[in-house]
Amino acid sequence: MERRSFLRGAVIGTSAAAFGGTLMHGAAYAAPAQPGAGPYGALGAADANGILLPAGFTSRVIARSGQTVPGTSYTWHSAPDGGACFADGTGWIYVSNSEINPSGGASAVRFSSAGAVTGAYRILSNTRQNCAGGKTPWNTWLSCEEVSLGYVYETDPYGVNAAVRRAAMGRFKHEAAAADPVRKVVYLTEDETSGCFYRFIPTTWGDLSAGTLQVMVAGSAASGSFTWQNVPDPDGSPTVTRSQVSGAKKFNGGEGCHYANDTVWFTTKGDNRLWQLNLTTNTYELAYDDSLVPSGAAPLTGVDNVTGSSSGDLFIAEDGGNMEICVITPDDVVAPFLRISGQSSSEITGPAFSPDGTRLYFSSQRGTSGSSSAGITYEVTGPFRA
Numbered sequence: 001m002e003r004r005s006f007l008r009g010a011v012i013g014t015s016a017a018a019f020g021g022t023l024m025h026g027a028a029y030a031a032p033a034q035p036g037a038g039p040y041g042a043l044g045a046a047d048a049n050g051i052l053l054p055a056g057f058t059s060r061v062i063a064r065s066g067q068t069v070p071g072t073s074y075t076w077h078s079a080p081d082g083g084a085c086f087a088d089g090t091g092w093i094y095v096s097n098s099e100i101n102p103s104g105g106a107s108a109v110r111f112s113s114a115g116a117v118t119g120a121y122r123i124l125s126n127t128r129q130n131c132a133g134g135k136t137p138w139n140t141w142l143s144c145e146e147v148s149l150g151y152v153y154e155t156d157p158y159g160v161n162a163a164v165r166r167a168a169m170g171r172f173k174h175e176a177a178a179a180d181p182v183r184k185v186v187y188l189t190e191d192e193t194s195g196c197f198y199r200f201i202p203t204t205w206g207d208l209s210a211g212t213l214q215v216m217v218a219g220s221a222a223s224g225s226f227t228w229q230n231v232p233d234p235d236g237s238p239t240v241t242r243s244q245v246s247g248a249k250k251f252n253g254g255e256g257c258h259y260a261n262d263t264v265w266f267t268t269k270g271d272n273r274l275w276q277l278n279l280t281t282n283t284y285e286l287a288y289d290d291s292l293v294p295s296g297a298a299p300l301t302g303v304d305n306v307t308g309s310s311s312g313d314l315f316i317a318e319d320g321g322n323m324e325i326c327v328i329t330p331d332d333v334v335a336p337f338l339r340i341s342g343q344s345s346s347e348i349t350g351p352a353f354s355p356d357g358t359r360l361y362f363s364s365q366r367g368t369s370g371s372s373s374a375g376i377t378y379e380v381t382g383p384f385r386a
Contacts, residue, residue, distance in 0.1 A: 032286045033274075033328045035299050038335025039313070039385060040327070049378065052339040057382030059338075062094070062109060062117065062361070065375035069109060074120035077107050079372035080363035082132030082176065082256075082305060083350030086139055086157045092354050094361045095123065095141045095157045097130035099349075100372055104130040106143045108157050115359065115381075123155045124163045132256060132305060132349075134177030134186070138206050142166075144174035146191050149236050152177065154208055166208045169200045170234040172241045176257035176305070178264055181205075183279065189254030189266050196242045197251055197266065197275075199228060215241070216277075218249040223285040226277070251275070256306035258314065267303040269319060274303060274328070287314075288328060299336050300326040307351045311385045317348035317362060325351060325362065338380060345370030350377075357384055 040054035051059045063069045063076035077098035086093045090113035097106045104127040110119040124130065124143050131146035136154075143153045143163075149171040155163040175189040184205040188198040202211040213234040218226035229245050242248065252270030259265075264277045265287060274288035290298035302321035308314050312330040315337060323340040325348055340348065346366040353360055360380045367374035 031332065032292050033288045033332040033334040035293060035297050036333035036335060038327055038333065038337065039329060040337060043336060043339055046341045050341045050343070051378065051380070052341060053380065053382070054337070057338075057380055059378055059380050061376060062379050063120070063377040065367070066373050069117060069120040071117040072120040074107070074122075076120070076375075076377065077105065078375060079365050080375045080377050081130065081349040081365060082144070083352045083361060083363070084133070084135040084141055084157075085352045085354050085361065086135070086141075087355045088158065091118070093157045094352065094354075094377075095155075096350055096363060096377060097133060097143055099129050099131050099146065099365065101129035101147060102126075104128050104145065106130055106133075106141065106155055108159060109377075111354075115379075121159045123157060123159055124153055127151075127153060131174070131191070132176035132189075134179060134257065136179050136186075136208075137181045142177040142186070142208075144177060144188075146173055146175055148173055150174045152188075152208075164209075168210050168213070168234065169208060170198065170213045170231065170241055171236040175254050176266070178257040178259040178266075180259050180264065180279070182262060187257055187259065187264050187266070189257050190242060190251075191254055191269075192242060193252055193270055194242060194250045195252075195254045196248050197254060198231070198241070213241070215245050215248045217245065217247045218284065220249075222289075223283070225281075225283050227282065255304045255319075256316070258306045258308050260308050260312075265306060265308075265314060267306055267316065269303055272298075272301055272303050274306070274314075274316065287332075288316075288334060299324070300328075300334050302347070304347065305349055305351055307353065309353060309384055310357050313385070315351050315360070317351050319347035319349075323348060323364070325360075340364055343368050353384070357386060358382075360384070 043052040079099040081097040081099040083096040106124040133143045152169040175191040185199040197216040213231045214228040255267040257266040272290040276287040302319040304319040305317040314328040327337045351362040363377040
């Protein structure tokens with residue numbers, strides 16, 4: 001089986017000869033994804049919302065910064081960023097961070113089983129520059145502060161329980177989080193030019209109040225093996241966490257993070273790369289690197305937030321670029337999935353699928369004006385492959 005498909009647990013056919021017997025020995029790595037025909041076909045003309053989509057897909061605006069969410073009395077936050085979806089009885093909830101400083105925080109929109117908006121509300125307040133985050137298996141949202149010595153806050157998407165600061169998860173310029181229920185850890189990215197990649201091991205799985213913060217240790221190569229080492233002082237004082245462990249691997253601007261099927265992927269914006277860690281063999285490699293794509297042909301630039309679908313496809317939002325969400329398939333093809341027109345001073349944030357996988361939510365953080373007060377949150381519906 002082709003290696004990337006094996007790792008993502010995809011069900012599509014692949015080349016049995018791609019890696020021979022080297023898969024479990026870490027002796028060979030798949031070539032990073034290259035441009036090709038995407039699974040959904042070419043983008044059509046811009047729709048009424050200014051979004052270019054493949055045939056069969058439609059978009060709608062869910063919320064606009066500074067305006068009440070249609071059907072509610074709640075005013076949507078500025079600079080919508082990282083997000084996730086949660087099942088809610090017969091409907092679902094989409095959570096979105098606010099990347100402003102001060103204030104920050106996060107909000108939620110509730111949907112009925114038919115997709116109608118039935119409510120919107122605040123779930124986190126009085127924090128700083130909440131950028132990305134991650135969903136936990138116990139249905140909480142980890143909202144991360146992208147500031148020096150920032151915290152992770154565990155929030156309740158259902159709006160019942162008060163948010164809790166999780167200091168044990170370390171103080172640094174947090175970006176995204178991804179929970180791994182197999183190893184019972186949470187992976188964390190750091191948005192620094194010499195940032196690190198971390199994992200937090202809770203003392204008790206499901207309780208993030210105490211545990212051990214570790215950092216990834218590896219060589220300087222773009223592929224190889226890695227280990228984990230404890231961070232002596234997770235509070236980052238007086239020495240920042242990324243400088244406490246000799247041999248900690250440095251990454252140029254950690255961004256989005258996604259876990260599935262014994263694999264974790266994360267993006268680094270400083271070098272436009274998508275990294276892939278095989279957690280069963282403790283090896284890492286590049287899943288995408290725009291410098292390895294023929295000149296001028298890279299469809300994905302400004303890598304940022306990342307999520308995955310049940311098919312094993314990865315969906316990566318662009319911070320800048322040409323305002324696309326690109327798909328990387330399990331057979332290493334990268335192609336545009338959608339493009340937002342007329343918003344070149346913005347970035348795409350918060351991609352997340354509804355629980356049934358038929359709707360994709362995301363935001364344009366600064367909308368048409370380029371101001372954080374002009375963010376727009378969207379939904380795209382269509383025949384996503386299962």
